[in-house]
Amino acid sequence: MQETNISKRRSRKEYEQGFIFSSGIFITGVILEWITGGRGTGLPSWPLNVQIGLSFIIILVFIHIYYRELNAVKWISRVPAAISAITLFSFLVLLMGLLPQNVSGEKGILHFTGLSHVRNSFPFLLSGLYLLSSLGLTALRRSSPLNLKNIGFLLNHTGLWIIVFAGSLGAGDLKRVQINIQENETVWYGHDANHQIRQLPFNLKLIDFTIVEYNPRLAYIKSEDLSFPPGIENNLLLIEPGMKVKIKDWSIEVKEFLHSSKKDSVHFYPSSDSLTVPSAFLRVQNMFNKTEKTGWISCGNFMTEPEFFRLDSAYSLAMTTPEAKTYSSIIEIMTKDGKLIKHDLQVNKPLKISGWNLYQLSYDESKGKWSELSIIEAIRDPWLVVIYIGIFMVLAGALYMFWLGKN
Amino acid sequence: MNNWINFPGFAITAGCLWLIGLALIYAGKKNRVIKNAGIILAASGIVIIVFYISVLWIRLERPPLRTLGETRLWYLFFLPVIGLAFYLRWGLKWFLAYSIFMAWIFLLINLRHPENFDKVMMPALQSPWFVPHVVVYIFGYALLGVSTLVAVKGLYLYYKGSQDEKVIKLADNLVYFGYSFLTLGLLFGAFWAKQAWGHYWTWDPKETWAFLTWLGYLVYIHLRFRHPHKEVWALWMLALAFVILLTAWFGINYLPSAENSVHVYG
Numbered sequence: 001m002q003e004t005n006i007s008k009r010r011s012r013k014e015y016e017q018g019f020i021f022s023s024g025i026f027i028t029g030v031i032l033e034w035i036t037g038g039r040g041t042g043l044p045s046w047p048l049n050v051q052i053g054l055s056f057i058i059i060l061v062f063i064h065i066y067y068r069e070l071n072a073v074k075w076i077s078r079v080p081a082a083i084s085a086i087t088l089f090s091f092l093v094l095l096m097g098l099l100p101q102n103v104s105g106e107k108g109i110l111h112f113t114g115l116s117h118v119r120n121s122f123p124f125l126l127s128g129l130y131l132l133s134s135l136g137l138t139a140l141r142r143s144s145p146l147n148l149k150n151i152g153f154l155l156n157h158t159g160l161w162i163i164v165f166a167g168s169l170g171a172g173d174l175k176r177v178q179i180n181i182q183e184n185e186t187v188w189y190g191h192d193a194n195h196q197i198r199q200l201p202f203n204l205k206l207i208d209f210t211i212v213e214y215n216p217r218l219a220y221i222k223s224e225d226l227s228f229p230p231g232i233e234n235n236l237l238l239i240e241p242g243m244k245v246k247i248k249d250w251s252i253e254v255k256e257f258l259h260s261s262k263k264d265s266v267h268f269y270p271s272s273d274s275l276t277v278p279s280a281f282l283r284v285q286n287m288f289n290k291t292e293k294t295g296w297i298s299c300g301n302f303m304t305e306p307e308f309f310r311l312d313s314a315y316s317l318a319m320t321t322p323e324a325k326t327y328s329s330i331i332e333i334m335t336k337d338g339k340l341i342k343h344d345l346q347v348n349k350p351l352k353i354s355g356w357n358l359y360q361l362s363y364d365e366s367k368g369k370w371s372e373l374s375i376i377e378a379i380r381d382p383w384l385v386v387i388y389i390g391i392f393m394v395l396a397g398a399l400y401m402f403w404l405g406k407n
Numbered sequence: 408m409n410n411w412i413n414f415p416g417f418a419i420t421a422g423c424l425w426l427i428g429l430a431l432i433y434a435g436k437k438n439r440v441i442k443n444a445g446i447i448l449a450a451s452g453i454v455i456i457v458f459y460i461s462v463l464w465i466r467l468e469r470p471p472l473r474t475l476g477e478t479r480l481w482y483l484f485f486l487p488v489i490g491l492a493f494y495l496r497w498g499l500k501w502f503l504a505y506s507i508f509m510a511w512i513f514l515l516i517n518l519r520h521p522e523n524f525d526k527v528m529m530p531a532l533q534s535p536w537f538v539p540h541v542v543v544y545i546f547g548y549a550l551l552g553v554s555t556l557v558a559v560k561g562l563y564l565y566y567k568g569s570q571d572e573k574v575i576k577l578a579d580n581l582v583y584f585g586y587s588f589l590t591l592g593l594l595f596g597a598f599w600a601k602q603a604w605g606h607y608w609t610w611d612p613k614e615t616w617a618f619l620t621w622l623g624y625l626v627y628i629h630l631r632f633r634h635p636h637k638e639v640w641a642l643w644m645l646a647l648a649f650v651i652l653l654t655a656w657f658g659i660n661y662l663p664s665a666e667n668s669v670h671v672y673g
Contacts, residue, residue, distance in 0.1 A: 011634070079633035083626055090622045097615040097659075119610060167608065176605065214527050238526055323527050347530040348603045359605045379605040387607065391594050398594075402587035 014075065018084030025130055026088060029123030033114035040120035043172035046382075053169045060133065064140040077137040085131040092124050128168055135161045152400040159393025166390060170383025177379075178361070181206045181329075183372045190378060200378060201354045203334040207342075209363060209374040210330075213322035215239050215257070216278050216299050220247045223308070223316045239280055239319065249287050250311060255294070256281040263307070268296055275370060277301050280319060282309055302367050321368060329360055329374040345376065356380045414521055417459040418483070418514050424452030425487055425507045432500060449491055449503075456484045469528045472541040475657060476521050479513045481542070485549040486510040499577065505556050536599030540592060547588030551624065551652060554581035558645040565639055575638050578645060579631060586624050593617060616655035623648030 033040070044052060067073050075081055096118040099110065114121025139157040142150050177198045179190035186205040192198050217236045221228055228235060234247050241257040260276040261268040268279035279298035285291070299319040300306035309317040328346040335341070335354050343351050350357040356378045364371035431445030460480060463471045471477040490506025493499055561574040596614070597607040608614060627644045634640065 079629050083629055086622055086626055086629070090619055090626075093615055093619055093622070096610065097612055097619060101610070174606070236525075324530060325527075326530050326533070348534040350602060350605070357605065359603075377605055381606075384601075384607075391597060391607075394590060395594055398587040398590035401583055404583075 011080065014078065014080035015084070017075065018080045019087075021081070022084040022088040022127075022130070025126045026091075026123050029121065029126045030113045032122040032126075034112050036122070038112040038114060038116075040114065040117050041122055041125045042120070044169070045172035049169040049172050053165065056132070056165075057136075060136045060140065064137060068141065073137065076134050077141050081134050082138065085127070085134045088127045089131050092118055092127055128164065132161060132165060135164075152397055152404065155393045155397035155400060159390045159395075159397055162390030162393065163387060166383050166386040170381065170387070173382055175380040176377065179204060179376045179378060181374055181376060183207070183209055183374075190376075200356070201336050202356075204358075204376070205332040205334075206374055207330040207332055209327070209371060211327040211363070211369045211371070212325045213369055214325050215259075216322045217320040218243075218245065218247075218252070218254070218280075218297075219318045219320050220311075221308075221316055221318050223310065223314060226318070229315075236320070246287070248315075251285045251287055252317070253283045254280050255283050261298075263296075263298070263304075268298065275301060275303050277304050278319065278322060279307065282317065284309065284311065284317070301370060324368075327360065327363060329376065331358075331376075355382075414459070415518055417455055418518065421452040421455040421459075421483075422511055422514050424448045424455070425510065428452065429504055429507055432494070432503065446491070446495070449487065449507075453484065453487050453491070456480075456487075460484060467526050469526060469533075470538050470541075472538065472545075473528060473532065474525070476517060478541070478545055479517050481545045482513045482549055482552075483510050483517070485546050486513070486553070489549055489553060493577075497577070502553070502557075502577070506553060509552065509556070531603045534599055534603060536595055536602070540595040540599055543588050543595060544592035547585045547592055548652065548656065550581050550585030550588065551649065554578050554585060555646060555649040557581060558642045558649075561638065561642045562646070565642070570638075575641070578642070582624060582627060582645070586621075586628065589621055589624065593621060612659050613655065616651070616659055620648065620652045620655045623651045 043049075063073055095115055099115055099118075101119075102117055108116075110116035114123055118124050135157055139154060139161060142153055142157070146154075175192070175198070177190035177192055177200065179187060179200075181187050181204065183206050186203055188203045189197050189199045215238045218239050219228060220232050220235045232247060234245050237243070237245060239254055239257055241254055243254045245252050257278075257280045258268055258270050259278055260270065260272060261279045262271040262273060262276055263269075263279070268277075268281070277298050277300050279296055281294065281296055283292065283294045295309045296307050297309045297317055297319045298304075298307040299321045306318065311317060326346065328344050330342070330344050333341045333343065333353055341353070345351055345358060345360045347360045350359045352358075357380075359377040359379065360374070361377040362375040364373040367373075425448075428445040428447070428449030431441050431448065433445075435441030435443075435445060460471060463480075471480060486506040486509050490503040490510075493506075494503040557574060557578040561571075561578060564571055564574065596617075600609065601607040623644070627641055627648055630637065630641045630644055
């Protein structure tokens with residue numbers, strides 16, 4: 001009985017110590033941020049990040065081997081310290097989730113305490129170090145003796161440690177280059193987030209950029225400001241030829257739908273020229289007085305005005321600009337060693353080339369399917385393999401946990 | 408035109424089958440035939456929902472996982488499945504009743520707001536990761552949602568002065584299963600993000616809140632591991648973690664920090 005009381009008291013004390021320590025770390029971080037004028041911590045890149053990382057690992061292992069019996073070291077690898085580290089980390093992530101981050105021009109208290117840019121701030125850096133120390137020393141302690149019972153524990157803890165460690169240190173080596181390229185143009189550079197030109201180790205030529213679009217939508221709008229009145233049933237359905245739909249007091253039938261059309265003085269007619277627009281011929285009946293009228297709607301494009309169908313003094317029918325279903329770029333790449341590759345680059349399907357990944361990012365959205373500009377992103381992340389090792393360890397740990405449950 | 412193919416018909420049939428099945432399970436205490444009939448009825452309610460989701464999937468020409476209304480539909484499926492599975496495994500009738508009650512709440516919300524007619528799916532969502540990412544998450548959320556009900560029951564019992572060891576054991580099991588799904592969902596999301604946006608983690612507000620949720624349950628697991636007898640702490644933590652989960656699930660649609668999130672959906 002006495003023993004339980006002692007252990008209860010010890011455990012409460014450990015939690016108190018944990019939360020005092022966490023608060024201390026937070027306050028120290030805020031002071032450091034304030035002293036440095038709220039500029040944040042910056043991201044170390046190769047080779048500095050590797051040097052920092054290796055030193056950190058060596059220090060942890062050194063502490064584990066020579067000072068593992070020290071009370072402070074025992075304390076940091078127990079649950080109360082772990083919970084205080086997770087709580088501080090969660091608190092900062094919570095602030096990140098509540099406060100808008102990286103808004104330019106912010107110079108108030110949030111800027112000087114680092115809370116307007118949490119993930120590059122001193123409080124976050126110190127909190128991460130605390131978490132990694134606690135997690136690292138715990139995993140080291142559990143790793144000897146190594147046996148089957150510890151496997152799930154080690155996979156989860158070491159995997160998470162690797163993800164946080166490599167994710168933070170690797171961020172400085174991540175290169176992200178945006179390439180804006182016109183059809184038939186060849187480029188060998190792009191620009192980074194700070195609009196600096198960055199050269200690439202290959203040439204890139206855009207042969208063709210294509211978009212497949214969904215049908216446009218039928219919209220019931222206020223004529224005055226072209227806004228959608230809220231809560232209207234059946235508003236914004238995709239237009240299909242022959243479709244019949246009831247919106248408010250109107251029964252609407254799509255008599256004809258043209259994907260690609262041009263307008264003469266009154267009518268739209270099918271056309272395969274350039275800069276055509278989608279259009280639809282509607283028959284609309286008022287459900288109360290049974291009056292009927294017909295007319296065209298079209299969403300137009302960046303060169304052509306849209307066409308509306310006036311229902312009454314306040315409301316009209318309109319066609320929305322079609323949304324993209326898929327878009328892709330046919331590109332030709334010449335690498336430094338003279339390899340020539342032709343590839344159809346699609347969203348969600350990056351291409352690996354000379355240590356870079358190429359992504360289909362966007363296009364000139366104001367021109368829609370007439371865009372001749374493709375926006376491609378090239379990303380190089382040498383730490384990815386390390387992160388994936390961590391992710392697979394945690395995945396395996398999660399499956400192990402699922403398999404076992406809590407007995 | 409509306410792809411919401413007679414949802415009320417399907418949903419109410421399934422919902423009634425669950426209720427009748429549940430009533431028979433309660434009624435058939437000693438009579439195995441009645442009890443089994445109840446189980447079969449409850450299971451056929453699930454089959455109807457599966458059928459409905461399949462037809463909807465085909466009609467929409469995309470997985471019905473995009474809008475909040477569509478995710479609610481999946482809860483309609485998962486909650487009774489979890490309830491029935493736990494009933495068959497551990498004989499927990501009240502647990503089945505809870506899950507069916509929860510499923511009915513989702514059912515009623517969806518009768519009012521189906522949010523389900525739109526075939527459009529933006530290119531970034533068209534990925535083989537889409538279905539596993541969302542389904543695993545929904546399943547995890549459903550398990551954790553039920554664990555919250557268990558926590559509420561545990562707290563109620565505690566403050567009433569009676570304690571039941573079985574309650575916290577059940578909460579533990581649900582959290583362990585739910586948490587492994589949460590982890591899978593988070594990591595599948597990371598793989599997908601790498602393919603679609605070039606980076607596995609961008610601190611998008613949804614990611615931030617999903618990560619917070621993950622940390623919340625992490626604290627619960629550590630508390631249970633280190634202090635198996637401090638059940639009340641753990642149960643309160645479980646209730647708090649669910650509040651974070653709810654924020655991650657739909658609260659962020661209203662947060663100022665989430666205006667530009669790729670995860671904000673109607």
